[in-house]
Amino acid sequence: MTDPQVALLMLGIFIAFVFLGFPIAFTLMALGIGFGYFAYYDPSRMWRGYNRLDEDAGWWDSVSLWVEGFYNNRIFDLFVNQTYTVMSNEVLTAVPLFLFMGYIVERANIVGRLFDTLAVATKNMPGSLGVAALITCALFATATGIVGAVVTLMGLLALPAMLKARYDASFASGIICAGGTLGILIPPSIMLIVYAASSGVSIVRLYAAALLPGLVLVGLYLVYIIARAMLNPKLAPRPTKEEVPDVPFLRLAWMLATSFLPLALLIFSVLGSILFGLATPTEAAAIGALGGMVLAVAYGAMSFERLRESVYLTVRTTAMVCWLFVGSYVFSAVFSYLGGEHVIAEFVKSFDLTPFQFLIMAQLIIFLLGWPLEWSEIIIIFVPIFLPLLPVFGIDPLFFGVLVALNLQTSFLTPPMAMSAYYLKGIAPPHIQLTQIFAGVLPYVGMVFMAMALMYAYPQIVFYLPELFYGAR
Template sequence: MSLFPLYMFPLLFALLLVGVPVAFAMMFTATVFGYMVFDQALIHQFIEKISDVASNYVLAAVTLFVFMGCMLERAGIAKRLFEAMHLWTRRVPGGLALGTILMCIVFAASTGVIGATEVVVGLLAVPIMMKYKYDNGLMAGTICAGGSLGTMIPPSVVVVIMGPLAQVSVGDLLLGMIFPGLIMASLYMAYIVIRCIIQPSAGPVIHAGDEPELPLSEKLRITATALVPPMLMVFAVLGSIMLGLASPTEAAALGAAGAVLLTIFYGQFSLTVLHQAFLKTLRITAMIMTILLAGSMLTGIFIGSGGVILTEELVGASNLSPWGLLGVVLLMAFVGGAFLDWISVILIMIPMFTPIMVSMGFDPVWFCILFLIVIQTSYLTPPMAPAIFYLRGITPKSVTTVQMYKGVLPFIGLQVLTLILVMYFPNLVLWLPDKLLGFS
């Protein structure tokens, strides 16, 4: 048994540890090992990979979803959503935190971009939560956990990239993540309410003397203006997929057009706004596509040098049960997510382990959703916790990093609970795609 393909990973991690950007680290590793395996024929291997990425129709949805998120950010939709949710939840224990989670659900469904949700939400929620003396840990945990819902609430850029790598339908993944994502968000909200009932000082109720109550008609008007237009856009994107009227890429184009219309509806549209959204979309898409190409080159060399066969032999020699192997793979994903960005973890692990999971009798869509939940959990987990570093940049120094770490721990536990539920009840993922066969 030749262990040659495994030697790629020590070199890759060494390059990452000395600060080489992820894309260049993967390209360099692929080039060194690829030349050792294929000699001058390596150039043909790389040209083929470039052609595969450039001609992949599904990946066009990445650019369109990113543009949709950029335009909605410019439209000021997050601020309107936060104000609308705040009107209905402020009289409830932990109402500001509840409103934040609800806004994150809608905003994540409107953008599909990880990280952007947390920063935008944090800028809105931190000042008002601090004004009403919310517990710093609860505030940090709510914003970090809510902002990470972009992984599990469709449409998700992560899924658009994962689908082709796992050789499963992007539409199946988008539908399969709906129930787990909503369960996770519901668990967040239940925890917030229960904690703030037990410990009222953690999330004080805002009384009428602090903020006067608006007439019901005015609350309905504000809510309708803030919520109905983006929800119509979300339903147009997901509904067109679910009803079989559009592919994920076509639905993404529909969402991008809807985002432009929303910007016009809210009176925020201008050529300057459009130009800025185009530039931001270009920067984010170029970054994602460069990493995607580098990952495709690396996995291509790994597979071409016998990596998949070696992995299967190692799995066979380990004598692990299917569930034991699944646990090991998810643990590897969790550890990888603590040190690498989500694109790198997916690019390295999904092409390698999805075929093995299928050969063990597991459904690939179900496996991919479990993988997503683990990636989201590693996004919150100390000590690396990218979510905390996003929040650290927009919060006052009075909110300590230790408080942030403690604040995210209950939400990590709720994500693990979601993982267990999805593992135990696979139909939480598979029921909706099965009921809507033929849409993709």
């Protein structure tokens, strides 16, 4: 077999192992080291030690030199260097800090107050509880970026309230599932940090580029909720005074000041310090982590047990992301050395695609990969395959990254592998069927595609803020 054929075999084995359920990080490392040993094999290096043996050498010397010769392969140097590169990556330093902020905020008992306050503030709007749930989801998801945590907690808080208010089960479920995924798009997003580290795109420009598309998607969701509630009031009846009581204006202002304002200020301080150049993403993440702890103390939710649990979850998730990077770097280095990237590039070029057709093909592949894989695996492993092709088609990696972030919303919402639906089903009342949740999330998949179409038709949605803050590239 030629080296490019070996590279394609390597990729095929990896995809097969993924579908068999093997741990992806360790599969990447094992295949990278295994095929890398073949790629970097040098007989002269391996057997060099045996020249030092004489006729009287004992078996122990022979074994020691054999072991030394076996490990005298550049793949082991590559593995060590790539591990060090990941651990010293300044962009990735922000990941544990943002994760810690999210886990602390999740435990600060602020979300329940925020939902109750917004339910009162929007009670005269069509679909008021749905609007309140979506805005709460958007703020909470932005602060945490952890889809499972947002969907689960909002499912426990908002879903019972909407069902009690006679909301249609599918309609209510779709709002929570769609709102819970917004954190991987709206800055400060962990996913965008990972994409920046994989692609070399400035995380500051990426945050600025993703802000307007995120708000556009939230706007589309809100328009859909209000329009459906107006066209079919049975889906979302107006709440009674017993369900959402009248509150005096001053009392409502105090509720907003103690629930909405603190979380909004935390998000604005973190995001604003990045966008206005007052702090690096890592420094802003540290501010956010400190702010999250201050909020937890202010709401009487800080305890040693909650702090310990937040640290543990942060370390566990960060380790997963970093080892995925290590495995991906080793795998991609060997894959490229064997000529795999060149084969794929030539294969794609042979179709003579236009930039639009290439974007459609790439986004379709990412959409399909979203069924069996998590967003982290798609960004770290598969997106780098497309990155070398972007200059060929004249596509800005900044624009491509925001498109991918939008597209990955669907990986949590598209049946049969819609993870948001499964998160919600796990804590929903027993009478809520999984098929009802699937039916509720499907319209939001259509709105994600609509937002992607708007981005392609009006690219300034992506480029306006980066150019405004930092100038044209």
